[in-house]
Amino acid sequence: MKRYEFSDAERKALEKLRVPLAVYQFLNKRVVTVLVSDGFIELLGYDSREKTIYAMDNNMYEDTHPDDKSYIAEAAVNFAVNGGKYNVVYRSRSLSGSDYRILHATGEHIYTEDGTRLAYVWYTDEGPYSSRSHDSLLAVDFDIRHAMKGKNAEMNSSYDVLTGLPTMSYFIDLVNQWRRDHRGGNGNTAIVYINLCGMKHYNRRFGFAEGDHLLRRFSRILERAFSQENCSRFGSDHFCVFTLTDRLEETLEHVFDEFRSDKAGPSLPVRAGIYPEIYGILGVSAECDRAKYACDVLQNIRISTFRYFEESMLSRAQKRHYYTDNLNRALEEGWIQVYYQPIIRAANRRVSDEEALARWIDPVRGVIPPDEFIPVLEESKLIYKLDLYVVEQMLKKIMIQKQEGLYVVPTSVNLSRSDFDACDMVEEIRSRVDAAGVDRSLLNIEVTESTVGKDFDYMKAQINRFRELGFRVWMDDFGNGYSALGMLQSIHFDLIKFDMYFMKEFSNGDKARILLTELIRMAISLGMDTICEGVETEEQVSFLQEVGCTMMQGYYFCRPIPMDAILERYRSGTQIGFENPDESDYYEAIGKINLYDLAILSNDDEEVFEHYFNTIPMAIVESTDEAFMLVRCNTTYRSLMVKLLGYFPIGQRVSFEEGDGVTNRGFLKAIRECGNKGSKILIEDRLFDGTVLQAFLKNIALNPVTGANAIVIAILTITHPDNTHSPVSFTHLAKALTSDYLTLYYANIRTGRYVEYRGSDGFEEPEAERFGDDFFASVRRSVRERAAPEDIEPLLSALTKENILRSIEEMGSFVLFFRATVFGKMKPVNLKAVRIKHDRDHIILGLREKKELIESDLQTDALR
Secondary structure (H helix, E strand, O other): OOOOOOOHHHHHHHHHHOOOOEEEEEEOOOOOOOEHHHHHHHOOOOOOOOHHHHHHHHHOOOOOOOHHHHHHHHHHHHHHHHOOEEEEEEEEOOOOOOOEEEEEEEEEEOOOOOEEEEEEEEEEEEOOOOOOOOOOOOOOOOOOOHHHHHHHHOOOOOOOOOOOOOOOOHHHHHHHHHHOOOOOOOOOEEEEEEEEEEHHHHHHHHHHHHHHHHHHHHHHHHHHOOOOHEEEEEOOOOEEEEEOOOOOHHHHHHHHHHHHOOOOOOOEEEEEEEEHHOOOOOOOHHHHHHHHHHHHOOOOOOOOOEEOOHHHHHHHHHHHHHHHHHHHHHHHHHOOEEEEEEOOOOOOOEEEEEEEEEEEEEEEEEOOOHHHHHHHHHOOOOOHHHHHHHHHHHHHHHHHHHHHHHHOEEEEEEEEOOOHHOOOOHHHHHHHHHOOOOHHHHHEEEHHHHHHHHHHHHHHHHHHHHHHOOOOEEEEEEEEEEEEOHHHOOOOOEEEEEEOHHOOOOOOOOOHHHHHHHHHHHHHOOOOOEEOOOOHHHHHHHHHHHOOOOEEEEOOOOOOOHHHHHHHHHHHHHOOEEOOOOHHHHHHHHHHOOOOOOOOOOOOHHHHHHHOOOOOOOOEEEEEEOEEEEEOOOOHHHHHHHHOOOOOOOOOEHHHHHHOOOOHHHHHHHHHHHHHOOOOOEEEEEOOOOOOOOOOOEEEEEOOOOOEEEEEEEEEEEEOOOOOOOOOOHHHHHHHHHOEEEEEEEEEEOOOEEEEEEEEOOOOOOOOOEOOOOHHHHHHHHHHHEEHHHHHHHHHOOOOOHHHHHHHHHHOOEEEEEEEEEEEEEEEEEEEEEOOOOOOEEEEEEEEEOOOHHHHHHHHHHHH
């Protein structure tokens, strides 16, 4: 079925009506708007028919009073499904004003000639809705007897259909009547506003039918404690009680206990705000308001408790009303601006990401702190407007950056839990990003631990939706509050942002450092990047770089600034500089390396902190064909270089020729080969003072822009020249022989693993050790590369595992003679393999020029 279309004549006649009229159709289980009159558009304050219909179809009750939304929505659906008459009174406000007005809507169904059923609804403006109390700024007038007089017209009842308790209007009548009978009261009564904590999540988990059952169970408990006509259900999960103050606290505790122990089903925490009559009789509506203020103060407390009203709550309430009433205007007129704080890549200290942050700069109140207005918008379920506005501004910023010729890096946006209740936030963001033509990878979604923890299964599904669409999702404020490590087992986040608490505790001993180090290692092991917030000193920066924190954020680098300030910094040359996106993966790989061995070296509790970071020297070097540069190193490596070599600073590019003054050529050649071939190398190098270093080198990443390779270096052993009694190792002997051998293998014939030593090929020192897992394949490959073309086929036929082992078993060795390229010239060579004495699993295989074989054979026997 399609949306009904009027004839041109009918449409024009109905649209010109000054009477507020809307025509709806129940289509595909949804109420859709077919037509609106000019009077209806004027009533709601829109400037076009298209905007009016769009608003009605997408968020029909956006401007309806929160307490009336569920009621009017249920009435509309009931009218659409069951027919009959539509007759409701509710509170709403137009776009042009911040005050609520009372609207009376009446409707009926009319069938067209083709049988389509349409709902014609007429609206009447019954006038403004305001408080009659002396505090006109703050009170929300609960006394809406006139506004709500038709609310129960169809049922002709003053009691709530679900719970059987008095309705809000009837409750106000009852309290006023009691006060008239008692001449205003005797000072010993109170209004108690009660709210169940987590009702929406309860309904989502157990279903609305079970939710209704819970509300009825709680209503019976209230009736038993305070009597039926002293209680009221104000709507949803909100209740109000009029009672004597004598033993009130004891009675409330009894209600909490009875509800908590109710065996008829699960319960929820109960929050209660109390307004005692001794503070003044202001009218039932204003007193309910004040009791609600006290109740709202408890909103983040997850246990059953109560709170008395205090005068200071009035000023907070006034601010709350200002923020909620002026939010739309603040967004439209630019009072709310988006600032951006750079997130710095640890490996290159460039801006790799940004965080978008809202700043309210009010023409009346000045700068309003985010921690003041954002919680209010979250509580009032309006935060989604702000968050979507931030997304839209961020998309505009990306376009401006592209026009200015700047690199574009991803920007993160913070989302609140209530965003997902207000709308389909995943779809809202996706549609905006796609409409702007921006790649989804340029928007990161930030959610806090507490946001996920409040409704785990639901939020897990939303996070998965974001990630499946190509958005990266970050966990914000990790370590602040819930710290649910189990959450990371069930949900994969792309990044963990550590709370600034760790940086605040940074200088208060090593505990915070150790904890942060282990958390970073855990995150990296789980495949997540890391950010640490609150970075303010160079010492903190160095530490985070050393332990492998991927990114950093804090005032040390830059405070949040608007887009204009970012552009001005680029024009003046004072910018930090955006990272080239093509290099992001490269620097990410560098940044994740933890330059500390995380095993605690001592079991003595008194020495744990002292020795925790006293680990093997590790560094990351960037290498090209011509030069190398130290990018990162840990404290142990830095100290070692200062002691042995005089230390060259981080970030200084050194050519391999200039490197002769820094270390031996063998070490330099190992760096160059590791970069060029992407291999793993174990090298033993002797420095100028006789100190012998054994180091492991591994190529970890390639910069796709510059062609540079990142190499991690770990110094495994250090032998000083005064250690004259150290035994001679196999490595020493093997390297000594490489002056005669072109290649020397030490291999395990059972597993195939081997170590290869190659002779000098242009450098003075022999080449570093290399490792492999398939010895026989490596030997055949080496022969294929070196042998004369006409010798290759017969050599490969003879050079098999079976032939080598059989010859060694029968003859004591395996020997081949052939021609091979040696230093660019074709020369006769000899390949010989022998078994290690008393070790049947290992053999030595050497390739050398065919000269002075007797002397070399004596050396081979010694090595065996």
